[in-house]
Amino acid sequence: MKIDKRPVVPQRLRRVPREGWSWIDRRFLRHHASALSGQAITLYFFLTAVSDKHGVSFYSDATTADLLRFNVRAVQDARDELLAHDLVAYRHPVTQVLSLPERRRQVDGAEPASLGDVIRQLIPTTTPRGERS
Numbered sequence: 001m002k003i004d005k006r007p008v009v010p011q012r013l014r015r016v017p018r019e020g021w022s023w024i025d026r027r028f029l030r031h032h033a034s035a036l037s038g039q040a041i042t043l044y045f046f047l048t049a050v051s052d053k054h055g056v057s058f059y060s061d062a063t064t065a066d067l068l069r070f071n072v073r074a075v076q077d078a079r080d081e082l083l084a085h086d087l088v089a090y091r092h093p094v095t096q097v098l099s100l101p102e103r104r105r106q107v108d109g110a111e112p113a114s115l116g117d118v119i120r121q122l123i124p125t126t127t128p129r130g131e132r133s
Contacts, residue, residue: 021053027100028087036081042068043078044087047097055097 007013024045033041046068051057065072079095082088089096 022049022051024048025100032085032087032100035085037078039070039074039078040081040085042070043075044082044097047082047088047095051095051097057095057097058093059095060093 028044033044036044043064046064047057048055050059059067061072061075064070065075068075070078079088079090083090086101087098089098
């Protein structure tokens with residue numbers, strides 16, 4: 001069966017913005033995301049969205065936490081995870097999204113997960129009191 005890939009809403013096609021620069025390399029999802037926590041993936045997406053053409057950004061941990069609705073410790077832990085996987089470099093206050101390594105690093109015996117598992121990690125769960133986890 002051939003899939004019709006025409007845009008559903010052609011008058012709303014995405015365009016490269018006049019200001020800013022970002023993209024997510026498909027290889028990130030195919031080869032790296034499955035080994036990361038949902039918070040690390042979310043931080044990676046955020047960093048790619050706010051970085052310049054060289055992958056450099058300088059949002060503070062507090063601002064990043066506020067925008068992502070994380071606590072500061074979660075931002076630091078997610079960044080440490082990205083550092084361990086060689087996906088970002090960090091020198092306070094600058095974070096740089098790096099070109100993707102050729103092969104994904106296996107850290108702490110992490111096993112690959114399916115893309116569905118990765119996406120499920122990104123969806124917030126609710127506790128019995130309706131609080132976000």
